[in-house]
Amino acid sequence: MEITTFLKHHYRHFNAAALIDAAEGYRAHLDNNGKMMITLAGAMSTAELGISLAEMIREDKVQIITCTGANLEEDVFNLVAHDYYERIPGYRDLSPEQEQALLERHMNRVTDTCIPEMEAMRRIENVILDEWQKADQAGERYFPHEFFYKILLSGKLDASFQIDPKNSWLLEAAKKNLPMIVPGWEDSTLGNMYAGHCISKDIDNVHTVRSGIEYMMFLAEWYTENAKDESTVGFFQIGGGIAGDFPICVVPMLHQDLQRDNVPLWGYFCQISDSTTSYGSYSGAVPNEKITWGKLGLETPKYIIESDATIVAPLIFAIVLGK
Template sequence: MSKTNEKLPDLLAEAVLKGSSPVPQGLVKVDGINYSKPEATDMKASDLINSMKKMGFQASTLGEACEIVDKMRSWRGKHIDELEEYDRKGSFDENGYQKTTIFIGYTSNLISSGLRETLRFLVQHNMVSAIVSTAGGIEEDLIKCLAPTYLGDFTLSGSTLRDQGMNRIGNLLVPNDNYCKFEEWIIPIFDKMLEEQEEYVAKHGKDCLDANTDVDSPIWTPSKMIDRLGKEINDESSVMYWAHKNKIPVFCPSITDGSIGDMLFFHTFKASPKQLRVDIVSDIRKINSWSMEASRAGMIILGGGLIKHHIANACLMRNGADYAVYINTGQEFDGSDAGARPDEAISWGKIKVGAKSVKVYCDATVVFPLIVAATFANGKPLLKPEETD
């Protein structure tokens, strides 16, 4: 006969069935979406993300990112009339109240993708204050106004594509002809910019090249050059067009690291012995000053590398950003800035201690459209001031 009341060995009881301490107050129960409920049918983005907040993993960080973005864009400070004249700096809303200066940074592959249209929406509607991009993030936006980028496949043969004059960006394809069209478009603009530069130098002397303080002078900086290209493209599908239209500065310290750099290189031969001068020092002063003057500063970083650090380092000049949302797939085991979590930036003073920050580990093309749909584009009133702190 079997023993039905045999005692469980003490070792097993201790190892497997160890009792729990009392559950701390305030812990949230893991929960997901009940698709059986009528309200779960064809949900709005904001409702979907709200339902994902308790799922755990990156679903929960996505929800947290949306909360931070909403706080970032909703914060309001004093009215401009309440401030002394020397304090009337930073960003103000249409009613004259201080608002968060929002820096958005993105890498070139995201403009090559269909995320370009999401970014254009933000710039078109003045929802961000300043942009930092790589050179590819500038030129690919302009090139798309001249010729399309196509969907391909990650597995296409590089040697075959080379023979076909096709360039692969992940699973996207860009014909070489697109860059030929870009050259035809941009070189005459460089000619005109050089002409304006030389006329200015002739009038003010060569010393003006070493003291570029005149905002309207044709002594070019990357941001001035990009603004000019946005003006010249004159195409409402372009992010750069709307940046020019809305006077949103676009910073690109790596302006020569791409097709624009190729075109500047080609232009040195065409224009020799003269050449365009591009002053990067004036732009670092400009972006750092924007950060220092901000009443509050927020960072939305899509990707990593130069764009991430350039914004974070600007925020260091004001002792850190007040809000930060990172979206990338980088890991920090190799010590890279791209993979670093917000906590590392806090150690440098690039994000304030106590600031609202999160990193979402995901491809930005997957989650950023959801974030924008649930926040900037949700059509709902902004949070009340007391809800943003």
């Protein structure tokens, strides 16, 4: 437990102390037969959070994931095209002309990292389009993440892996058939490509890929089944946006719209965010505000760490994993 020992010795106050408290609360929640949802916003997959998150999945430290469409696909982009990625440490100093030069080379920049369009995005498009069309022709429908599970487990991409596959969090999730929620998948590169293929009639039924409303319906049943008595579900939120906003609303929906009063509130809450605490910003709202919306309770352990998730999340995961 060298990492944990170091952190507990040095991380004693302010955001550092909040990190320790949140990690210990995470462990306590699991030790009390709780389950945990992790939500991924931002560019966590391109930041290679999979190195630590994949291990969390292998060790059963997370039972369900909600992520943006970008995080879903970018883990696979990195898996098959890592050698073609380019890092730009001085990205803050790029001129508009330098950005244009990256565009002309089909290098899509995410902060300090450029994703190669042809080697990553188009390679995955060619493989997943085949699955979309097969489902379309068979009259079958699947969620966005299920199509990714299919291509990852089929072995079609194995020869293209350019990182150690144990560092792909989505591949580990596919192996476990981990429940996943991907709200707003349309707002992603492959979501745009799917729309294009529907417009060009390569796919006849636009509903071949299942929708966000269906994700919420699935989550409602999953939550009802898994949040019982003392075995509550925790909420570990990385960043803000739809990845966090969408799934946390399932609890008030269950209570207020479906009258399932016996379903417990979220049993743990932690958010890592560099959004300044503010009552005019949903992502910057303090956890207590969620009490008024019927999401968290008076006794729910609540933590907020105002920092960069690329720094904080792997450290919390290390403590949860007992490293």
